[in-house]
Amino acid sequence: MRRAVSLLAKGAVVLGLWAAMAVQAVEVRFERVAEGVYAFIGEMGARTAANEGLNANLGLVVTPAGAVLIDSGATFEGARQIHDAVRRVTAQPVRWVINTGGQDHRWLGNGYFRSQGAELIAHAAGEADLRNRGHDQLQALRGVLGPKADGTVPTLPSRWIRGRDERLELGGVAFELKHGGGAHTPGDMLVWLPAQRVLFSGDVVYVDRMLGVLPVSHTGHWLETFAVIEALDPGVIVPGHGSVTNLATARADTQAYLRALRDHMKKAVADMTDIGAAIKGFDAAPFMRLLNAADLHPGNASRTYLELERE
Numbered sequence: 001m002r003r004a005v006s007l008l009a010k011g012a013v014v015l016g017l018w019a020a021m022a023v024q025a026v027e028v029r030f031e032r033v034a035e036g037v038y039a040f041i042g043e044m045g046a047r048t049a050a051n052e053g054l055n056a057n058l059g060l061v062v063t064p065a066g067a068v069l070i071d072s073g074a075t076f077e078g079a080r081q082i083h084d085a086v087r088r089v090t091a092q093p094v095r096w097v098i099n100t101g102g103q104d105h106r107w108l109g110n111g112y113f114r115s116q117g118a119e120l121i122a123h124a125a126g127e128a129d130l131r132n133r134g135h136d137q138l139q140a141l142r143g144v145l146g147p148k149a150d151g152t153v154p155t156l157p158s159r160w161i162r163g164r165d166e167r168l169e170l171g172g173v174a175f176e177l178k179h180g181g182g183a184h185t186p187g188d189m190l191v192w193l194p195a196q197r198v199l200f201s202g203d204v205v206y207v208d209r210m211l212g213v214l215p216v217s218h219t220g221h222w223l224e225t226f227a228v229i230e231a232l233d234p235g236v237i238v239p240g241h242g243s244v245t246n247l248a249t250a251r252a253d254t255q256a257y258l259r260a261l262r263d264h265m266k267k268a269v270a271d272m273t274d275i276g277a278a279i280k281g282f283d284a285a286p287f288m289r290l291l292n293a294a295d296l297h298p299g300n301a302s303r304t305y306l307e308l309e310r311e
């Protein structure tokens with residue numbers, strides 16, 4: 001009898017822990033980067049139920065006329081938690097949400113913020129990508145998150161940025177939105193705060209972990225977009241993934257890899273080396289220190305080869 005009670009008690013503890021984990025989920029916490037400027041640094045591994053698909057960084061800029069959120073998270077529920085985290089920083093309403101790219105965790109939380117009255121802003125070059133992949137991305141997320149993805153509806157921006165360089169202002173704070181032709185996704189857009197010299201790079205910069213070349217990526221334009229960052233010479237870079245960083249680290253962890261991969265594949269295509277031999281012949285050793293490299297490098301290499309074959 002006593003044994004049965006203690007087993008029951010253990011069972012209750014385990015159930016309780018499980019319930020606590022299920023309820024707690026990801027903890028969104030914005031850290032100060034500069035005066036009025038904050039970043040949430042997401043986990044660097046894969047999407048999991050525990051991180052709610054929020055394995056990416058977000059930004060927050062507080063102005064006297066309202067708050068600006070940079071990227072809306074992967075789900076309706078995740079966005080609600082992001083909003084809670086915003087409220088711990090400021091009482092200002094979220095006036096704008098800027099989506100820096102077409103990956104799920106950059107924009108699938110849009111529906112929640114629209115319901116809160118925010119204006120949703122993204123680059124028009126990414127519109128087709130958002131339309132094409134929104135539902136598939138949500139299906140894939142459902143597979144990982146289950147009911148935690150409930151309530152999420154892919155919601156397109158209400159305001160499209162069309163130029164390569166557009167300046168917006170809210171509460172006296174300038175936001176320069178820059179598009180370099182598409183990088184990790186076609187709509188990848190830099191958010192530059194000239195007064196603070198802070199850059200939110202979105203997925204144009206990955207540090208600490210290996211970047212991902214997707215079928216919708218363009219490594220050539222990616223490097224051109226990177227050159228835009230170099231010209232800005234930012235004081236601080238909040239990358240799409242990895243810790244708050246600087247230009248030197250961004251060069252080492254993103255630009256050097258993309259350059260080496262493109263140079264190698266360009267030569268392989270010109271020499272008519274087949275794709276298998278071209279991938280084997282690339283010296284990935286200098287980049288295997290980056291997290292997720294073993295998983296992501298083979299796909300990156302083959303997609304870069306295919307891109308150069310088309311050029």
Ligand SMILES: [Zn+2]
Pocket residue numbers: 056103203240241
């Ligand atoms: Zn990403």
